Amino acid sequence: MAQRPKVCIDRVLPAHAMRMQQTRRSSGRVRAIMPIGKLWMNGSTLRVRFIGGTAAQQAKAKEQALWWTPFANIKFDFNNAPDAEIRIAFDPNDGAWSYIGTDNRGIPANQPTMNLGFLDGGTVAHEFGHALGLAHEHQNPAGGIEWNESVVLRDLAGPPNNWDQATIRHNVLSKYTADQIKGTSFDAESIMLYFFPASWTKNGVATKANHVLYAMDKAFIASAQAYPKAAPTVDDATPLVVSAKRRTAAAIGKAGEEDLFKFTVTAGARHIIDTRGPTDVVMKLFGPDSQTNVIAEDDDSGLDTNARIVADLIPGTYYAQVRHYNRNSGMGNYTIKVRRA
Secondary structure (H helix, E strand, O other): OOOOOOOOEEEOOHHHOOOOOOOOOOOOOOEOOEEOOOOOOOOOEEEEEEEOOOHHHHHHHHHHHOOOOOOOOOEEEOOOOOOOOEEEEOOOOOOEEEEOHHHHHHOOOOOOOEEEOOOOOOHHHHHHHHHHOOOOHHHOOOOOOOEOHHHHHHHHOOOOOOOOHHHHHHHHHOOOOHHHEEOOEOOOOOOOOOOEOHHHEOOOOOEOOOOOOOHHHHHHHOOOOOOOOOOOOHHHOEEOOOOOOOOEEEEEOOOOOEEEEEEEEOOOEEEEEEEEOOOOEEEEEEOOOOOOOEEEEEOOOOOOOOOEEEEEEOOEEEEEEEEEOOOOOOOEEEEEEEEEO
16 A cells, blocks of 8 residues: 555644634735734744754754745744744654644644754745744635545555544545635745645546745745834834823834834833824734733724723733734834823
């Protein structure tokens, strides 16, 4: 019997299990796909800790992780911090998998967020693509793959995956809808696409394993959809004064732009951060004293289509990231304010 293909698992938080995150439809035509709401703050440094692994395995993980950094406005610090955002195990009996983007912060610090049970080809780069927020390309709604479901279910139920039917459907057969992702055009060259044999498809056409970052992988991760080098980072954040008399005026001046604000909480209390104005924006709140810990995200809880976050905050520095809901063409003015409730 021919060796079955190795397929990685998309790990999801329990609250997200067996469902895709819903949001509005994007009108863009960008290759590669990224589930909405799982991006790290642009310009973040993600710390990495190895949980075991040989020196050679760790070296390969570092090498392929760094394939992304010339293009994405993200850095990796392999400092083995106990509370590192990315924690890598090398269990050969647990396959290859990773949580997606900021979901990594929802995993207890004593547990891995990624496993590299095999290191074939570009597996490490593929898994770090997930850690940055990218999804499997074969689950792209524009992928056009028509699965021979009975064969896929039979093969993945056996070794080396040994998956149950729900896992197979979540990781292979199910596709995102267009309003759940950023990017719509299928990219057959993407490192986020695995090899699937011809017997798994109705038209008898196989996909090929991609072991390096393709041109569109590089372009997408550097685009306004993901981590553009020109976008503001924490060093450029506009300061906000808690309970200031006047609201701070701002604007999304070009498509894909993200505005970043910071404020300091000196005493623990409930705070309200909201936007106002005619522009439909989405806001994320990070902290305390962290540019990777996502506290909350909101789209339309404020007036009309404005964002509003209410949270009990302890002392520390916080960051509010604001973007237009439509990254491809949305622009407009708004104001923002943070105050104690």
